[in-house]
Amino acid sequence: xxxxIETIEVHTAPAYEVAIGPGLLAQCGQYLRSMIGPLHMxxxxxxxxxxxxxxxxxxxxxxxxxxxxxxxxxxGEPHKNFETLSEILEFLADAHLTRTDxxxxxxxxxxxxxxxxxxxxxxxxxxxxQLPTTLLAAVDSSxxxxxxxxxxxxxxxxxxxxxxxxxxxxxxxxxxxxxDVFADGAAEAIKTGVLADELLFSLxxxxxxxxxxxxxxxxxxxxxxxxxxxxxxxQGERRLLNLGHTVGHAIEACSAFTIPHGHAVAAxxxxxxxxxERLGWAEGPIASRIAxxxxxxxxxxxxxxxAQALTAAALSDKKRTGDRITLVIPRQIGLCELKRVPVAELxxxxxxxxxx
Ligand code: GLY
Numbered sequence: 001x002x003x004x005i006e007t008i009e010v011h012t013a014p015a016y017e018v019a020i021g022p023g024l025l026a027q028c029g030q031y032l033r034s035m036i037g038p039l040h041m042x043x044x045x046x047x048x049x050x051x052x053x054x055x056x057x058x059x060x061x062x063x064x065x066x067x068x069x070x071x072x073x074x075x076g077e078p079h080k081n082f083e084t085l086s087e088i089l090e091f092l093a094d095a096h097l098t099r100t101d102x103x104x105x106x107x108x109x110x111x112x113x114x115x116x117x118x119x120x121x122x123x124x125x126x127x128x129x130q131l132p133t134t135l136l137a138a139v140d141s142s143x144x145x146x147x148x149x150x151x152x153x154x155x156x157x158x159x160x161x162x163x164x165x166x167x168x169x170x171x172x173x174x175x176x177x178x179x180d181v182f183a184d185g186a187a188e189a190i191k192t193g194v195l196a197d198e199l200l201f202s203l204x205x206x207x208x209x210x211x212x213x214x215x216x217x218x219x220x221x222x223x224x225x226x227x228x229x230x231x232x233x234x235q236g237e238r239r240l241l242n243l244g245h246t247v248g249h250a251i252e253a254c255s256a257f258t259i260p261h262g263h264a265v266a267a268x269x270x271x272x273x274x275x276x277e278r279l280g281w282a283e284g285p286i287a288s289r290i291a292x293x294x295x296x297x298x299x300x301x302x303x304x305x306x307a308q309a310l311t312a313a314a315l316s317d318k319k320r321t322g323d324r325i326t327l328v329i330p331r332q333i334g335l336c337e338l339k340r341v342p343v344a345e346l347x348x349x350x351x352x353x354x355x356x
Contacts, residue, residue, distance in 0.1 A: 024170035029064025038065035044115035045106040046075035069095035077257040088118040108134035109141040116147030120162035133173040135185020139220035154316040183298040184262025198334035243328040244269030250313035266299035275353030307351035
């Protein structure tokens with residue numbers, strides 16, 4: 001690969017490579033040919049990404065010897081449901097994909113989740129490559145193998161673990177992202193900073209990140225790869241990656257998914273940081289630093305829903321086991337811990353975090 005492309009190996013079984021750098025979509029055929037050989041590639045994308053990148057991706061694949069079928073679904077979290085999944089599965093069957101073929105998820109988090117889920121259950125599982133086009137998909141959702149759709153009862157309640165066969169992360173896509181879509185991904189990267197990387201966090205505090213998006217993505221992917229290698233199926237350490245997500249998912253559900261994932265996670269992160277500080281779980285004042293960093297990056301630090309509504313939504317989430325829920329508590333910037341609390345304690349914790 002050229003020097004400008006950074007590669008990170010994720011040592012799951014089987015292992016796969018995440019390539020990060022400019023121009024990767026236009027060269028995806030060449031890269032994927034060297035990784036998986038030419039085969040029938042079913043490219044799944046949404047109605048926003050298709051006009052931007054689908055032709056270039058299909059042309060690159062075809063010129064590298066792949067046969068290509070494409071499917072475009074209506075963009076947006078409200079479409080991350082059974083109907084869209086079923087359309088994708090019918091498309092794969094109509095295109096006669098076989099067990100040796102592959103799905104390419106071209107787009108953001110919703111596309112990665114749904115195309116990945118379809119690949120994971122079509123013919124009981126075929127391969128999937130992830131071609132993230134948003135910062136959120138690049139720093140988080142394209143790596144690690146979680147796939148899902150939303151159910152009426154909550155977000156990501158049905159899905160499978162399917163590690164991608166490869167991830168090609170074209171940093172040129174980031175330049176044309178609308179500011180709020182970029183901010184959505186910044187939320188997940190700031191989350192990574194709070195979890196384990198104070199230097200990464202400080203890049204967002206200083207506002208210097210725009211100069212080096214490849215570096216930001218690589219730091220996030222390297223950290224996530226390590227966590228996924230140690231705990232692929234989220235039995236322990238991987239739960240840390242849900243920092244901000246218990247309240248974040250509840251905010252998304254309470255807003256009928258009109259608040260995007262990253263914005264909801266940002267608010268969830270600010271709320272749990274305030275709660276951690278007020279309840280004496282943090283080791284010092286962190287909440288105002290986290291809130292200032294989120295605000296600087298165009299992200300919210302609170303939500304207009306009651307503690308009662310958020311608690312009810314959070315308890316539908318899959319993070320609950322029996323009568324306890326596991327929360328991720330920030331102790332310092334760069335250090336968090338898992339805390340199992342009785343579900344009865346969740347509402348006062350959220351209430352403490354909502355109070356500004
Ligand atoms: N986005 C959290 C995880 O992949 O575990």
